[in-house]
Amino acid sequence: MLSTLLSQIVNGLVLGALIGLIALGYTMVYGIIQLINFAHGEIFMIGAYGGLAMFTYLLPTFVQQQWYLALPLLLVAGAAVSVAVAVAMERFAYRPLRGAPRLAPLITALGVSVALQEAVRVFYPGATSALPFPRIFLEGSYIVPIGDGVPIRYTGVLIIVVSLALAVGLQLFVDRSRLGRAMRATAQDRDVARLMGIDPDRVIVLTFVLGGLLAGVAGILYGADLGFINIDIGFQTGIFAFTAAVLGGIGSIRGAIVGGLVIGLVKALGGQYLPGGTAYDYVWIFVVLIVVLVFRPQGFFGETERVRA
Amino acid sequence: MTRRRTLVTAAILVGALGLTACGTNRQEEPQAGGGAACDTSKGTLIIGMIAPLSGGLSALGLGMRNSAQLAVDQANQDCTVAGYELAFQPEDDQATPQVAGQAATLLASNPNVVGVIGTLNSSTGQTVQPILNERGIAMISPANTAPALTMGENFATAPERPFDNYFRTSTTDLVQGPFAANYLVQTAGKQRIAVIDDGKTYGANLAEQFAQQATELGAQVVARERVGEKDTDFSGVITAIRGQNPDAVYYGGEYPVAGPLSNQLAGAGLDIPLMGGDGIVNADFVSLGGRPGDLATSIGAPAETLPSAEQFVSDYEAAGFAEGFGAYGALTYDATNALIQALATALADGEYAEDRRADIVAAVQATDMEGASGPVSFDEFGDTTNRVLTVYTVEGADFAPVEGSTGAFEG
Numbered sequence: 001m002l003s004t005l006l007s008q009i010v011n012g013l014v015l016g017a018l019i020g021l022i023a024l025g026y027t028m029v030y031g032i033i034q035l036i037n038f039a040h041g042e043i044f045m046i047g048a049y050g051g052l053a054m055f056t057y058l059l060p061t062f063v064q065q066q067w068y069l070a071l072p073l074l075l076v077a078g079a080a081v082s083v084a085v086a087v088a089m090e091r092f093a094y095r096p097l098r099g100a101p102r103l104a105p106l107i108t109a110l111g112v113s114v115a116l117q118e119a120v121r122v123f124y125p126g127a128t129s130a131l132p133f134p135r136i137f138l139e140g141s142y143i144v145p146i147g148d149g150v151p152i153r154y155t156g157v158l159i160i161v162v163s164l165a166l167a168v169g170l171q172l173f174v175d176r177s178r179l180g181r182a183m184r185a186t187a188q189d190r191d192v193a194r195l196m197g198i199d200p201d202r203v204i205v206l207t208f209v210l211g212g213l214l215a216g217v218a219g220i221l222y223g224a225d226l227g228f229i230n231i232d233i234g235f236q237t238g239i240f241a242f243t244a245a246v247l248g249g250i251g252s253i254r255g256a257i258v259g260g261l262v263i264g265l266v267k268a269l270g271g272q273y274l275p276g277g278t279a280y281d282y283v284w285i286f287v288v289l290i291v292v293l294v295f296r297p298q299g300f301f302g303e304t305e306r307v308r309a
Numbered sequence: 310m311t312r313r314r315t316l317v318t319a320a321i322l323v324g325a326l327g328l329t330a331c332g333t334n335r336q337e338e339p340q341a342g343g344g345a346a347c348d349t350s351k352g353t354l355i356i357g358m359i360a361p362l363s364g365g366l367s368a369l370g371l372g373m374r375n376s377a378q379l380a381v382d383q384a385n386q387d388c389t390v391a392g393y394e395l396a397f398q399p400e401d402d403q404a405t406p407q408v409a410g411q412a413a414t415l416l417a418s419n420p421n422v423v424g425v426i427g428t429l430n431s432s433t434g435q436t437v438q439p440i441l442n443e444r445g446i447a448m449i450s451p452a453n454t455a456p457a458l459t460m461g462e463n464f465a466t467a468p469e470r471p472f473d474n475y476f477r478t479s480t481t482d483l484v485q486g487p488f489a490a491n492y493l494v495q496t497a498g499k500q501r502i503a504v505i506d507d508g509k510t511y512g513a514n515l516a517e518q519f520a521q522q523a524t525e526l527g528a529q530v531v532a533r534e535r536v537g538e539k540d541t542d543f544s545g546v547i548t549a550i551r552g553q554n555p556d557a558v559y560y561g562g563e564y565p566v567a568g569p570l571s572n573q574l575a576g577a578g579l580d581i582p583l584m585g586g587d588g589i590v591n592a593d594f595v596s597l598g599g600r601p602g603d604l605a606t607s608i609g610a611p612a613e614t615l616p617s618a619e620q621f622v623s624d625y626e627a628a629g630f631a632e633g634f635g636a637y638g639a640l641t642y643d644a645t646n647a648l649i650q651a652l653a654t655a656l657a658d659g660e661y662a663e664d665r666r667a668d669i670v671a672a673v674q675a676t677d678m679e680g681a682s683g684p685v686s687f688d689e690f691g692d693t694t695n696r697v698l699t700v701y702t703v704e705g706a707d708f709a710p711v712e713g714s715t716g717a718f719e720g
Contacts, residue, residue: 001552003552004548004549004551004552007544007548007551008545008548008549011542011544011545011548014544015542015544121363128363128364128367129364129365129366129367129368129565129593130365130565130568130569130593130597132596132597132598139576140575140576141576141577141578143578148551148552148554149578151551151576151577151578153544153576153577225542226541226542226569226573227569227572227573227597227598228541228568228569228572228597228598230365230541230565232539233541236539236541267545268544268545268548271545271546271549272545272548272549277533277534277535277549278534278535278536278545278546278549279508279534279535279536279537281545282537
């Protein structure tokens with residue numbers, strides 16, 4: 001049925017846009033310091049909790065009730081918390097390991113991930129179980145009158161628009177701005193970049209700031225869209241975002257968004273039309289990943305890895 | 310300089326991980342109640358509990374812990390088990406079979422553990438059963454509902470009791486699923502039902518029993534879908550069932566999924582009620598998105614309305630626990646009291662030793678008492694003989710019993 005097909009495509013695009021937004025953080029950090037930052041999913045989760053804390057404890061009631069006041073404040077709060085945690089993570093967990101073999105920061109990233117998750121569980125009141133998230137944006141759906149109707153959640157539209165806008169903005173920033181050029185230079189060769197007067201440490205912090213910012217925004221959008229959050233969402237969504245980054249070509253901004261959208265669509269359409277139904281929708285994501293990596297190991301937009309001398 | 314930085318970082322990480330350890334493996338000291346007046350010369354006996362004290366289902370698990378604590382404290386006050394002091398040792402299973410197995414091994418290794426109350430989930434119950442059985446420790450669950458736990462894998466055709474130390478005060482999904490179907494099809498008049506489950510022992514079987522009875526009653530099961538227990542976005546499933554024009558959704562699983570699922574159903578323009586089993590009967594279902602008019606079945610009669618439960622409810626309130634007793638409070642209280650009674654009977658004529666555990670199990674089997682949830686006794690499989698269920702519906706911020714819906718399911 002046409003309306004079912006269209007609905008699943010909408011579902012896939014919304015999920016994919018969100019995954020893509022988080023995947024940008026994975027891909028940027030990898031591009032600069034070749035670290036798969038497994039803790040990035042938790043930055044997303046912490047952003048959602050940061051926004052929730054702002055809403056619950058700081059906002060007066062009349063602001064809570066106006067989405068156009070509350071939503072921007074929540075986005076700022078979520079992004080601020082995520083950026084702060086991402087910067088602290090880089091400073092205390094990764095920078096001391098800068099010269100260490102690549103496995104050391106990778107294992108550290110896994111440790112940071114567990115530590116952050118448990119820190120929220122222990123210290124955020126009520127975080128031992130799922131918490132309702134304010135439906136600040138207009139709740140409900142617009143039902144497009146095709147066939148039986150194609151519901152499009154207002155929050156879903158918001159996710160797609162914000163994700164694409166931020167991705168385009170990020171691409172422009174990296175391509176056009178001075179700092180973006182410094183980022184690309186550091187990614188290419190950190191030592192030569194230093195000779196050209198770039199401080200690689202500052203550029204790396206900037207990368208974590210940008211990744212944290214996007215993850216924090218994603219956390220708020222996620223909470224507002226689904227109406228609840230729990231401490232597992234970072235790990236769950238993080239795995240998909242990491243997969244999206246690999247699929248799109250790790251290091252590539254365009255790749256992260258395209259990878260995210262592909263994963264969202266495969267999950268939605270696979271659950272509808274492939275054998276096994278929704279119980280097996282995750283399986284198809286990884287089937288696609290394997291098939292793509294067999295024929296194009298560098299992903300859609302990735303460059304073939306150069307072996308450094 | 311670098312070394313010092315590394316050290317600082319390491320210290321912070323170790324500190325953070327230390328907190329982690331506190332969070333997950335929090336050991337509660339066995340708590341002994343007052344009872345200074347009682348003769349406790351023969352020592353201390355430990356009643357264990359395995360339930361989710363943290364994680365998504367902790368709202369139910371903490372109610373279980375408090376209810377059992379209440380029963381143990383009262384027994385110590387009343388000197389119910391002559392010569393012994395009772396201690397209560399709750400262990401967290403995080404609703405995870407693997408963690409439940411660790412908790413069971415821990416309790417089983419202690420020779421003074423005389424019985425275990427729990428678990429909440431059927432899947433964790435499955436893991437705990439053989440571990441406690443190895444040591445002959447009596448286990449009474451107030452909440453497991455999967456039929457296989459008492460009747461074996463072939464419960465429908467050739468029921469056979471797998472563990473003679475296992476009992477439960479909750480009735481099974483063989484009763485609960487059909488009971489729900491009767492209500493949804495006959496009373497609520499739903500004819501096109503989409504059935505969804507979470508694929509766990511409890512949810513999948515409950516949904517299956519429901520679907521069978523609903524079909525038998527002439528309703529159509531228009532979709533049969535499965536979601537992951539940790540899923541959060543159900544738009545795919547909802548779109549899949551939306552095409553079939555269902556007039557109700559039955560969900561086999563627990564409230565952390567059911568609440569958001571109900572919410573997202575409405576969000577997609579499907580304004581139809583969601584019904585579930587005892588696993589969704591909790592106020593958190595509503596705060597996570599459950600809507601007024603959503604339905605659920607739960608085991609036993611509502612504690613608030615039962616004359617037999619009045620004492621329990623007022624004692625519970627007087628004890629000042631931070632959490633409510635939840636869906637399983639009365640059943641946990643009864644399960645704990647059944648175990649305490651069995652201890653009193655079995656140990657009346659001699660001292661406790663590990664090899665007397667068989668006597669305790671036999672005494673539990675012979676239980677015949679009036680409990681908060683009604684009469685408590687066990688049949689040849691270890692199942693409760695009290696097969697009463699109640700339909701609940703969401704009103705305001707919590708579930709409320711549907712008047713006149715309490716009843717026993719008869720075939």
